[in-house]
Amino acid sequence: MPINNQDFIKRLRAITSDIITDEERLAVYESDGLTAKKQLPGVVVIPDTIEQVQAITALCQSCEVPLVPRGAGTGLSGGAMPHHEGVLLVMARFNQVLDVDTSTRTATVQPGVTNLAISEAVSNLGLYYAPDPSSQIACTIGGNVAENSGGVHCLKYGLTVHNVKQLKVVLPGGELMVVGGKGYDTPGYDLLALMHGSEGMLGIVVEVIVQLLPKPPDVAVIMAAFSNVIDAANSVSGVISAGLLPAGLEMMDKLAIQAAESFVGAGYPEAAEAMLLCELDGSLEELEELIESVRAVFESNGCITFTVAFDALERQKLWLGRKAAFPAVGRIAPDYYCMDGTIPRRELANVLQAITDLSHKYELQVANVFHAADGNLHPLILYDANDGDQLTRAEAFGSEILALCLEKGGTITGEHGVGIEKINEMCLQFNRDELGIFHGIKNAFDHYGILNPGKGIPTLSRCAEFGAMHVHRGEERFPHLDRF
């Protein structure tokens, strides 16, 4: 059914009056954090209750109208880019922390609650929610589940999937299903894991129970400067090889350091070619020992300055520069394109060098600020969308970085998701059998294909069009068949 069908709108309005149909207000929702991809939604719906979400979903399925869920719209892969012929389901009103259970250290929250608001709500109890994407001030827990978001503390405390106990999910037919539970496992297949990172394509998350952690008694943040990127990269591998498990270990290169420093004045070493931020937690006695171990590794890899911050305000200032690095880079170039690939840690130095080479090839600057200990790269490609073919060059540059990540045994997305952005690169990472399984899973949940269509998983014909298909073990399967 076409989205502008008056009967459809009328039935939608019968469920909730909070509907946006005029172009001016629809334009607010035309993109998520990936602003290069824009699309006006057919209609925006802003429900208040789970029952309304169920009714809207069931209506969309019965009319075969696409439905795209949206949290805060901070996603960087276009996962919440609207569908022109579809409904954009805005979950902003689901913004309450419903319950905090100190006994089991869990919080029951609505999906529109921001990541940071959870930690703030339980801070006075000495608890916090561990995964902390840089956008945590704005991004919602529902979106975190959809993308299986990470953050700077993943290495020690895990991703969203490791810190969520239960979800309430509305299925495409409008049914409400509980996955997971307050215990440590559930019978049957692990649908809780499957929902994480499914980019709103299998169901709509309407309630989340997160696991909270006790705040560590003491925390130290080390800031270390290096005269070249290779030394910093080797220090990262050195820390892990030494059996140390920091709470966070982040790297920034010169351009990122300078951008962040001029933006927030965190006290970063502007002359350095690279710096590492290393967070350690535990008791004071433990920290002393850990800091000395990290110092030994860094110094043996040529670190030029090494400072430690214990004070909460000082630590916050150091992290502020890191967390504000993206907008900071946004101030030194009209546009930037944030990539998100993961590689084995041992390839860090090689890949960073290759990215520098690509930067020369495409004549575009690149700033690196990333989760070094996880091998999760975030090259920020600087460009000017108003200047000729710069966007096209930036996209080609990005695609080449992702192909490089795959070549080194990594993945095209560590934590930002595939969305619409990396749909072509999915053809490089997965072969047709693997994509077939993904389509099968999608079909098992969403037979009519109404949830977030066109995202996450490419069709085989799209891969043929892209001109690339993952070939496993050097052989094409079914070589006798014509290609599409």
Add this chain to the structure above:
Amino acid sequence: MEGIDAFAESIKKAGSDGSPIQIKGGGTKGFLGYVAEGLQVLTTQSYAGVLDYHPAELIVRVKAGTPVGTLDNLLRSEGQMLAFDPPVHDATSTIGGVVSAGLSGSARPYRGAARDHLLGAGMVLHDGAYCEFGGQVMKNVAGYDVSRLVCGAYGTLGLLADLSLKVVPAPELEKTITRECSSDVARETVKLLCNRVSSLSASCYSGGTLSVRLSGNEQAVKATEEMLEGNLGDNAFWEQLDAQALPAFQNAVDVWRLSTDADEPLFDYDFAILDWGFAQRWLFDPKSDPRVGYAGSGHWTRVRHDKDRFEAEVFQPLSALEFALHRRLKSTFDPGGIFNPGRMYRKEGL
């Protein structure tokens, strides 16, 4: 022909003959789930060995038939380990079996489950195709999380050929402390330890004794130890518990597992082992049917039930909605129903 190609041939043949197969590693988990009679057995035991291990990456990629003990020895030689205490029922238990059954040991509440450490899986599908999901990096959100879906699916979705697991540095020191106390005091003690950053890595209450394991560097272990004021116990206790090798398991005919919210009230069981900080409860020959008395937040599993194993459901049944979704997922992966039919839910063919 051997390895993956041999698996693929056997699976394709099973499909074309319409004769289902039982996937078997070391064959030590026959007590879990329903095993149909007369199936052809496809064993992964010969497909063993490490494919890739760089200790500095904290990742190991290993063939499914590798014995858990062999893998553990390798990791320990590099000062590393699997964080989730994979249960080793005997020397033949394979890592593929542990992951397929989704089994985690005593450390589960404190260091995460098997699925939490599974980064990738290579599978042979129903048509013989070898597919890889996830990968060999810490963070990866490309495609649906099929590797975690396969963890705990009891081989009903395909043959797990190889797996990539996150490993962690082994703690400097591990100590087991025991203390006689009431169940209320035991529960409060564990909760207290959980609510602060401590070195707790396992906890179990049984027969009036609370046992906890502390892991970490010397200062951290010592600090918690002093707080507990208990006696020094044996670290081997946890391996025996995880392997269900303690006398209580061996002497019972009918063993039940309840997995629940740790806060769930205790029932009047004759004898139980309360593991995972009271969230995993083992019941031995209970006088009343746990399915009747139990209406809590969790679920039950019949673990050893020789008496009527071919009649009763082994796992708590799912809702109609969940079953329907499970059946659709099963037919996506295994349209011919050839992999471990009924291992989880006999009536549903899952």
